[in-house]
Amino acid sequence: MEIDRQLLREMYYHMRRIRRFEETAEELYKRGTVVGLLHLYIGEEAVATGVCLALRDDDYITSTHRGHGHLLAKGGDPKRLLAELCGRVGGYCRGKGGSMHAADLSLGILGANGVVGGGFGIATGAALSAKMRRSGQVVACFFGDGAANQGLFMEVLNMAAIWKLPVIYVCENNGFGQYTRYEEATVTDQPIGARAAAFGLPTAQVDGNDVIAVYQAAIQAVQSARAGEGPSFIEARTYRLRGHHMGDVGFARRYRTKEELEEHLKQEPVGRFHRWLLEQQLLTEAEIEELEARIETELQEAIEFVNSSPVPDVSEIMEHIYA
């Protein structure tokens, strides 16, 4: 598959932007500006980027509690996302949803979710809807290795398969569900994809820290969904570089060693892509610097936006319960 420079640039831009967004959120959380639960996507940027860049603008995604990367890669606005994390009226949900419920319906971002596996039904239903409306839209359903143990996953696999729905199940296997290791909670003599294969879905297992690999798997799945051939499954193997959420630092040493973490830091996707782009002379240092500068400006603007956006007035509480 030919990947042009423009696309590589975009990939780098998105990965780097997600990384920097998360670092900014982390920083603001420590300062108390970000409120509520915060699950960082650091280390997993290649997955959201590779998948979302394979989608059309009007395609849908469903996301998770660790969802900033998905939203940003699908074109979401860092200003409104950051404001949401900080509980401001300028946020995507006017501060009512926070990190775990950020959504941009106008961009097909059907929402993060606080329930592990909560997006399976929504994604599959959106695919049914797309098929019924003959819109040609495709749905990418992001979920974690932990979520793969929710029974709902298998229920929707069956329905997506029998009705040939245009949905792609993207399992982000980052090694952990909270503080329990993937290998402890999940059968491992078969990959997670075996579950999808049991329903006849084409499955792929890719290096989730390799954005190109993710992208290529996604493109194939999208094409087949768009062509009416039904659902696919992708497992992206990656690694969670931060804690489960901000504020659980006390747990850090309980579930992994420093050495393990350091080993994985060497493989982290943004730096790795950066090095590769330079090595392969696909982007120049100058181009990269320009992208990074653009990102810093965006994030600066986002912080300013947050600062200018007030916390909602208590009178808003009873709004938006019913449409």
Next chain:
Amino acid sequence: MEIDRQLLREMYYHMRRIRRFEETAEELYKRGTVVGLLHLYIGEEAVATGVCLALRDDDYITSTHRGHGHLLAKGGDPKRLLAELCGRVGGYCRGKGGSMHAADLSLGILGANGVVGGGFGIATGAALSAKMRRSGQVVACFFGDGAANQGLFMEVLNMAAIWKLPVIYVCENNGFGQYTRYEEATVTDQPIGARAAAFGLPTAQVDGNDVIAVYQAAIQAVQSARAGEGPSFIEARTYRLRGHHMGDVGFARRYRTKEELEEHLKQEPVGRFHRWLLEQQLLTEAEIEELEARIETELQEAIEFVNSSPVPDVSEIMEHIYA
């Protein structure tokens, strides 16, 4: 595998007894003596028989809304079962449960279930318990092809597999979930067993109308469970010869043709086993007649038991809510 005549006799006895029990229940339902919902097991007798005869007396089973066969094959008392169907105090549940909740805890029969797939958790938990108590007990979990589409199935497959629990998942694929054909509701380019295989379970697909085949598969699964090697899966292909439940006669022509039904009647397991036993000269006509006579006596006694057992007094309502 050598199967001795005593076992063949027992097999025939159980299959025939289940058949005749169901025919009796059917008759009593039409007369209004059996009350409540009644789902008959006619046509599927070889499954319960083959599996339960592979179990030890202290092993457990969980059953379904179509559960008379399981209970009887596991050693349950036709008198108390029939009384339960008729809502009598002599019934297994004093008339409070009826057909869908018949149980005999003293025989390891953990109960039928009104919720499709409702037995998955109970069976797997009983297996965990057996393992923790180091009792050497094994659990057989019966469920239908329809129940295989409940997400709970896959949740327990994962846990049974990672913890190597002594449980056997027995899928009775009788072609229908209510009035929807197996092929319409369930992925068929992969067998249901592929779901279990996705969690590393050994799987077998057997002719569910062939009691010997079922028995052999069950023996293997039981041995491996007893040996601490963990769970197994068996799909028994069979066919529901009656309606989904008594009283849905109006639905009969909606989901299958007369021809289909007749075709399957030729393969029905009791007659087929009968013919085979005679052909192979494994049992004599006289032996069979003796067994059948014994069954008729038992059923006569069951009917008398019902007649002598009163309907519970209204004062019983508030008993048994809390232990």
Next chain:
Amino acid sequence: MPEMREITIVEALREALAEEMSRDPTVFLMGEDIGRANGVFNVTAGLQDEFGKERVIDTPISEAGFTGMGVGAALTGMRPVIEILFCDFMTLAMDQIVNQAAKLHYMTGGQAKVPLVIRTLMGAGRGAAAQHSQSLHAWVAHIPGLKVVMPSTPYDAKGLLKSAIRDDNPVVFFEDKMSYQVKGLVPVGEYTIPLGVADVKRVGGDVTFIATSSMVQVALAAAEMLAQEGISAEVVDPRTLKPLDKETILESVKKTGRVVIIDEGYLSYGVTAEIAAIIADEAFDYLDAPVKRLGAMDVPVPMVPVLEQATVPNAEQLVTTARSLFGRRY
């Protein structure tokens, strides 16, 4: 006056579904055996023939899955009407109903809309035992973001179902399986009934019965019996639990000063409690007697009919309870 004819609740529901599907191509149905089999209770009879397999979808036995898919479809431009056969099986889909459908509009700050209708069955009466006989409407009425409908007549059933389908919020619509054959007059032409408006099913001055779903018939029967003793009972049917038409309820209680609330859910922590609590607060000064209520007995529904029947409130009990309110004068 519109032309009327007498039809059953089943027929009324079927008409509502057919009319809304004809009117709006985004309305579709999903559930177990609703298509080729016509629905276990015939509510969807003929609809798959009329509207095709794509719009009347027979699902696998995956309640959580297809309810969740209903949410996703509703979020993206469709108006799904799903059927959960017995409300006992809502237990399998509560996350989708309560954490997803009910909250998405709010959690997204008003962006998302979930115009989803969940039709489901309630009530004892068929000897179907404890897992097929519950009336769990109190659960969903407890959840902000959901609307909850409980029709008691063919007229209400049709008009309310049409409104539920047109509503932009998730609506849980409870049908009583023993009332399906209840008959009543229904106009020939198009009409809807707004959600949140109670209906006074019988006018009276001495005591108010607030009754839901099949208990409306029980209340009407009790009112007839009491009329013979010279006690005039008013029967108020809230029709929807969320929104709840407090005004009509309070107005009636303020008029009569006596009230019995009757509903087929378990009594404890059930729907009757909320209505009683509202009255004990907001109509306190008008009450001439304790606030009484009847619900299903707090017991898993037993299979054997003689016990089962005793768990459901009946007209005799209601009469006795009502009478007890007149032994005293304040």
Next chain:
Amino acid sequence: MPEMREITIVEALREALAEEMSRDPTVFLMGEDIGRANGVFNVTAGLQDEFGKERVIDTPISEAGFTGMGVGAALTGMRPVIEILFCDFMTLAMDQIVNQAAKLHYMTGGQAKVPLVIRTLMGAGRGAAAQHSQSLHAWVAHIPGLKVVMPSTPYDAKGLLKSAIRDDNPVVFFEDKMSYQVKGLVPVGEYTIPLGVADVKRVGGDVTFIATSSMVQVALAAAEMLAQEGISAEVVDPRTLKPLDKETILESVKKTGRVVIIDEGYLSYGVTAEIAAIIADEAFDYLDAPVKRLGAMDVPVPMVPVLEQATVPNAEQLVTTARSLFGRRY
């Protein structure tokens, strides 16, 4: 007098678990991250080290699955204590809790016993938004066959959890996540508190506050504030919703003639309604003022703390509500 020391609710719960596991080898724990990680809120800290991986089991994220397994294990000789992290996720396991655990004893005519404890978290307060902040105890309190416990102090938490574990019925045990660090005196030795016995947390004569879980602290604070105005409030903590100690509640209300019920579940169709309804029926003749109640606002819990906090009842509101009952004399 037994020797006492001051510990937190977390410590009290942990002690109860450890003691019961030591006492009875059939007691075991199952849940997400309760083992090696010590439990997300440290309640199970050190228990896996002490009792091994077989008795403190880290599960996959499969709430329905491991709850169902708890039922199966309980049926067959074990006493599982499972943890469903947030009670919002009970939605995934309601079938197992309500249709299986709650009903098996009854449906089998008394044969089956399900000595299962389900520990779960309730309450807003952490900016965790609508799917992590609910208090859904009204749902389970509605279901015959379940017992429901809501401790408010370390003493109660320990004594009630031990009783719950020894109980032969399924018990849902609600822990308030914002109260985990509440401290109180707890005896050094063994004790239990029977399920179904309310506790008068403060004696008073003018008005009764019936308060559950974290709302007990709110009620006590309000009582202090009212004391300064010369209003003496009694605070009754039911401690268990099922069984509910009606006698103690009614006794207090009959004494004071005024009552406010306060609970963190959604107000509508919530726990306060049942208690209000009981009072409006059985203590009607003793009431000097309308029956008042405070619950969480009927709204999905918003994330941003300024809104979130406003959804939870507080002492000021309770004071205002209580005062309003004294504006009038009957």
